[in-house]
Amino acid sequence: MAENKVYKDLGTELEISSAHQNSIDLKGSFSTQDIKTARLIFDIEKDKMPFPLSSLTASVYLKGNNFVLQDTCSVNRELSQVTYILDDDTIKHHGAVQAELYLRYNQGQSLSVHKFHFTIDQALIDQDLDVIYQVYIRDLEDIKVEYIQSFDNLDTELRQMIEGLRAEITTLKSDSSALSTKSDTLEQKLIAMDALKKSGDTATGTINNTAESAFNVSCGYLRHYVGLQQAGTIVRIQIGTSSSKWGDYVDVTVGGTEVVINGDLRVNPISTSTTYATGLAPLTATWTKSIINGVEKPASNTVTLKNLLEFGRNGEKPFIKGSVELDGAMTFDISKTNSGIYYDASNVAESLSWARGSGVRSGDRLAEMGISGVGKTINSAYIGTGAAPYLKANSLFIDFRTKVMSLFGIDIETVLGSQAKIDTFKRSMNTATIPLTLKNGFTAQNSSVVGYLAIPLGNRYLVWGKGWINAATGVFATMPAAFLPDEIYQTAFAGAQQSSSAANQSNLYVNPTNGNFEVVAIGSTTAAVSLASVIYITKEVSV
Structure with missing residues (x-):
């Protein structure tokens, strides 16, 4: 048959929030006769939703009439519910009780859920109980005789103890001499073995280590969660050997740039975007805690071994790992085949x-x-x-x-590149004559080819006229659109005629709009007209 258990419950819904932390009145009371039945029961919520209770323990702190108690609660993770049954001793302390519920996570974080209070009433049956004091006064002479006997016995015991100590001292002296002899013998054996001591010894021979991780330079690396903090906040980091034994500490100002040092404790700067305090600490520090605005947050296993410099091997391949400050020269023998630094x-x-x-x-x-x-x-x-x-x-x-x-x-232009560009420019100067189609009765003279050279100059051309035409006036040819002069009006040139008379000159025009090539005036109607004086720069063209 199943055991029938009954409880008297006091409780409420507790909201995890920083907005309201006043103590909650549970609006009820227990009796000093509620033995093993007085149960506190709380539903834990956050943002009006059940709060997950995995990877944590819950504890309650109670303070009342002549008692203080901290104890572990039961956790129902499926219902997000925490319960606690008052023990037999606590329930006897009638009066007002102040309390607070805490959640402590396995990874070191903890939080206060809420404060609350209730009352334990004194049952009638407990009010009738009186404390009885028994007092017995013995005769002074009896006391005197008893003390004299005690002193005599004590004197005898002390004398016996002294004699025993003397015998033990004699034995110890003898043993000490024997131990000294054995120590000398062991020391000689150690010297003969060439064994290194744990510290302070000097090796005089070759040391071989066949382990893959052969030698490490290490330190205790501290990493303690502090959360995001505002600039100027003072964060105290303290180390200890247990949750109740604390030692050295440093105060770090958030936003500072200096490493804060106290003996073997070194804490790096903490920025406004940093959630962990990091640094160095002795490996004997098994606990650390932060103190921020009076709030202490202890944690364990926050100091771990960190290798700064490693000497070892991967199979047959040796390695050195770590950031090293080298004070001195590093020399490579160029006579060695593999001498050098490579990645x-x-x-x-x-x-x-x-x-x-x-x-x-x-x-x-x-x-x-x-x-x-x-x-x-x-x-x-x-x-x-x-x-x-x-x-x-x-x-x-x-x-x-x-x-x-x-x-x-x-x-940067190389010699080869520059020479290639010069050669290309030279070749561009060796352009062929482009013939012009003569019109309006003009004909070529002196067996010449009437035309022009178009020499590239970047995104323009240098146009140079060639050949002879008969002495006449008028438009004798039309330049292509790609080779029009970069002018806004007629481009005029003074041209020579095939004559020994200085007066026999011609005037030549090139129209920058329609490209008409025209003889506008001549000095002789019989001497041929030269086009060699026509030289101009074209408009910009697409190259």
Whole structure:
């Protein structure tokens, strides 16, 4: 048959919030005769929804008439419900009881759910109980005799104890001499074995370590959750060996830039975007706590072993891992085949962009020379400055893909490149004569080809007239639209005629709008007219 249990319940819904923290009146009371039946029961909510109660323990703190108690509660995770049954001793303390419920998470966080209060009434049956005091006064002489006997017995016991101690001291002296002899013998054996002591000894021979993790330079790394804090907030970080034994501490101002040190405790700067306090602490510190605005938050297992420098091997391949400050020169023997510094690309992902080199830093990069690439493909070499010295705009940059070198974003012309451009320009000057179609009765003279040279000059052309035509006036040809002069009015040229007389000259026009090539005046009606004096720059054209 199932056991029938009955309880007298007091409780309410508790909302997790910082908006209201006044103590809640449970509006009820227990009796001093509610033995094993006085039960506190609470439904835990947040934002009007059941609050998840996984990975935590719940505890209650009670303070009343002549008693203080902290105890663990029962947690119903499915119902988001916490219950606590008052024990037999607590229920006997009648009067007002102040209390508070806490949730403590396994990962170190904790929070106060709410304060509340209730009353324990004194039952009638308990009001009739009186405390009976028994007093017995013995005769003074009896007491005197008893004390004398006690002193005599004590004297005898002390004498016996002293004699025993003397015998033990004699034995210890003998044992000490024997131990000293054994110690000397062991010391000689250790010397003969060439064994290293734990600390303070010097090795004089070769030390071999076959472990893959052969030697580590380590420290205790501190990481304690503090949450986001405003600039100027004082965060105290304290270390201890238990939840009740605390030692050194430092006070860190949020937003500061200095490492705060107290002996072996070092805490890094805490910014307004940092949720953890980090630093160094002795490994003996098994507990840490933060104190912010008077609120203490202890946590355990927040100081762990961290390797700063590792010497070891991966199979047959030795390695050194860690950021090292080298005070002195590093020498490589060029007579050795593999002497040098190189970066191993064996394990790099094919899509990973990287830049690796040697340089100067002060936190961020200041200057560096190195190589960059993607995956196992090398794209460039650089000597640069600033936080991103590997960018073309910040360095002397050699692009292996385009075979182009640049200085701070400006491509550098090579000798070969310059010569190629000169050769191209030379070839552009060797343009063929483009003939013109003569019209209006004009004909070529002196077996010449009447036309022009169009020499490229960037996005323009230099046009140079060629050939002889008969002495006449009028439009004798039309220039193509691509080779019109860059003028807004008739382009005029003084032309020579085939005559020894200085007066025999011609005037030539080229129309910048329709391209008409025209002889407007001649000095002789029989001497041929030369076009060699016609030289002009065209309008801009698409190249």
